[in-house]
Amino acid sequence: MPIRIEFIADDGQHRSIDATEGKSVMWAAVDNGVEGVVADCGGTLTCATCHVIVPAEWAARLPPPGSDELAMLDMTAAPREPGSRLSCQLVVTPELHGLTLRLPATQY
Numbered sequence: 001m002p003i004r005i006e007f008i009a010d011d012g013q014h015r016s017i018d019a020t021e022g023k024s025v026m027w028a029a030v031d032n033g034v035e036g037v038v039a040d041c042g043g044t045l046t047c048a049t050c051h052v053i054v055p056a057e058w059a060a061r062l063p064p065p066g067s068d069e070l071a072m073l074d075m076t077a078a079p080r081e082p083g084s085r086l087s088c089q090l091v092v093t094p095e096l097h098g099l100t101l102r103l104p105a106t107q108y
């Protein structure tokens with residue numbers, strides 16, 4: 001069964017992808033050419049250019065950010081929001097089917 005994740009760009013464009021279980025949401029986005037997820041560091045938690053915003057209804061269904069992710073969330077180019085996460089730290093699981101993520105206006 002596909003694990004569908006939707007990205008909403010800052011200009012309102014929607015993009016749905018089928019993500020692979022066990023990969024990060026960042027790699028799912030990059031592999032599917034989702035513009036707006038840059039991921040300069042390739043998932044090593046040193047760039048903050050994989051910033052996404054999780055809607056409140058989904059936030060509690062995701063594992064909470066670790067201390068390293070929380071520290072890097074201070075480095076996002078766009079203002080940090082309550083639902084801000086780094087998508088390289090979100091692992092795709094079947095429970096994420098239907099997840100909708102908002103993309104920030106900029107990653108730089």
Ligand code: FES
Pocket residue numbers: 026039040041042043044045046047048049050072086087088089
């Ligand atoms: S890809 Fe660099 S912090 Fe996520």
